[in-house]
Amino acid sequence: MLIDIGANLTHDSFDHDRDAVLQRARDAGVRRMIVTGASRAHSPQAANLARQHPGELFATAGVHPHHATEYTAECDAEMRALQALPEVVAVGECGLDYFRDFSPRPAQRRAFEMQLQIGADTGKPLFLHQRDAHDDFMAAMRNFDGRLGPAVVHCFTGTRKELFDYLDQDWYVGITGWLCDERRGLHLRELVKHIPANRLMIETDAPYLLPRTVRPQPSHRRNEPMYLAHIVEELARDRGEPVETVAAATSAAATAFFRLPG
Incomplete structure (x- = not known):
């Protein structure tokens, strides 16, 4: 049994064949998926989708830094209401992204801190995003020392220093198909050996980050949860462990x- 901890299944690219996507995931051994809620619009959609597939799909609820400008007091109230739902299992996706800067950095920091406060108030796990913002990210997290539940830095693509800073905090690390990218992900082949087994999770981030080592490559270039099986094979090879052990x-x-239940 594989668990995809990050799949953007509310993305409109899945609107025409979402049921088929879920069935292909099941056929590939992916039995549970966490549907990422990353905006004010998509977080309730993620919760609704999870509600339609109890025990198989679960959801997060949060606002990605790209959408930080939409994080108003009303939005905060909506996120808090979503966290009360049983199918919502984490706060996020939230964090900082200075690579794209689609929202001003002060707005990103404010939205991140408000969502960390939801985490502190609820004790829910945190589903975190960080890109090119490590120092400010760590500073924000330090402001909540001792008040937060478990945290995962999802879609880890960073440096050795960043990885060990996260592991020093006992945070979890999510690995995606970025591992399979010979242009950008080669450094991860070595770094993944250092992640303790009880802190390691896997995800597709579908429909993004189709593993470049999948053969044959689908013509549409859309990633989907069934490719989690490919990621775990690559990850096991890099860690020098059997696929079954890593799975x-x-x-x-x-x-x-x-x-999760069970």
Whole structure:
């Protein structure tokens, strides 16, 4: 059994064949998926989709830094209401992204801090995003020392220093198909060996980040949860472990982190 901890299944590219996507995931051994809520519009959609597939789909609720300008007091109230739903298992996706700067950095920091406060108030796990903003990201997290539940830095693509800063905090790390990108992800091949098995989780970030080593490559270039099986194979090879060992460890870590039933 594999667990995809980050799939953007509310993305409109899935609107025409979402049921088929879910069935292909099941056929590939992906039995549970966490649907990412990353905006004011998509977080309630993620919760609704999870509600339609109890025990198989779960959701996060949050606002990605790209959408930080939409994080008003009303939005905060909406996110808090979503966190009360049983199918919503984490706060986020939230964090900082200075690579794109689609929202002004002060707005990003404010939205991040408000969502960290939701995490502190609820004790829910945190589903975090960080790109090119490590120092400010760590500073924001330090402001909540001792008040937050477990945290995962999803879609890790960073440096050795960033990885060990996260592991020093006992945070979890999510690995995607970025690992399979010979242009940008080669450094991850070595770094993933250092992630403790009980802190390692896997995700597709579908429909983004189709693994470049998948053969044959689909013509549409859309990633989907069934390719999690490919990612775990690549990850196992890089860690020098059997695929079954990595699959079991990542599923156990995800089950514990998100407090999934069973």
